[in-house]
Amino acid sequence: EAMCKNRAAELRDELLFKQPDSSYLGDCPICCLPHPIDQSKSSLMACCSKFICDGCDYANQIREFDGRSLEDKCPFCRHSPPESQEEVMKNIMKRVEANDPIAMSQMGRERYKEGDYKGAFEYDSKAAELGDVGAHFNVSCLFRDGKGVEKDKKKELHHLEEAAIGGHPKARHNLGFVELKNGRHARAVKHLIIAAKLGHDMSVDLLKLCYRDGLVSKEDFAAALRGHQ
The missing domain is CATH 1.25.40.10 (Tetratricopeptide repeat domain)
Incomplete structure (x- = not known):
């Protein structure tokens, strides 16, 4: 039974510490580019529950203006926006x-x-x-x-x-912070590196402190900075 529990914990960690391909916001359904983690740069359409990047939203406005359309439409599903x-x-x-x-x-x-x-x-x-x-x-x-x-x-x-x-980069950051408080530094650093590579600024700041205190190697810190950029 103990071996089964240990193996289950190992498998959970393999899943937990795998670097996601992108943030949970995914890609804009129109241009297919990854959404920035700053949600103020995307809009959630109430009509179809799609996140549309500001670039595609602006392009839609320009297209409608050039076509002299007097009615706004959702860039994705083409429904009229709520009034x-x-x-x-x-x-x-x-x-x-x-x-x-x-x-x-x-x-x-x-x-x-x-x-x-x-x-x-x-x-x-x-x-x-x-x-x-x-x-x-x-x-x-x-x-x-x-x-x-x-x-x-x-x-x-x-x-x-x-x-x-x-x-979710903030969730990942919070896990890293929890692990730091619990003294499990190796796990904390793993979480923070993953969050940094997803573009989370606060995780980079916390990694700087970890690097200063010798909790993260120079190579891992440099890789996190490259991934963040």
Whole structure:
């Protein structure tokens, strides 16, 4: 039994410390270029739950202007944009009813902003079950803070790991920070290097401190900096 547990832990670590090909945001569905981890440079379309990069959104506006179109359209699904917040929420609910995990996670964020933490937990938990990486991160934060659910460190770390495996750089950074606090420096450095290669600035800053304290080799630190650039 002990050997089985050890092997299971080894397999989990192999999965956990594998460098993701890209961040959890994936590629813009129009230009197929990777989304930046700065979400302010992409827009989530309420009509189709697609993240569109600012470049494609701008190109769509120019195309419509050149064609003298008086009506805006979604760059991806070509639906007309919602004209009010009420219409936005109605569109999101349509996607939720279609079991769209991105829409569920978005609804979870809306509930969180309203202070309905229990509702946020319910929506994000369902989205996480359906594989939404951002929802796993949100659920980990709710378990950490005890909002909408009782605090649970074990479940917090489980959802952090699931988010990190899916390419969530902040989740990966948080795992690195937790491991540093626990004194497991080798694991912490692995997490921070992966996060840095995904473009996470705070992980680079923390790696600099680790390098100063002799916790990371010169070669690994240099590789992380190259990957970050």
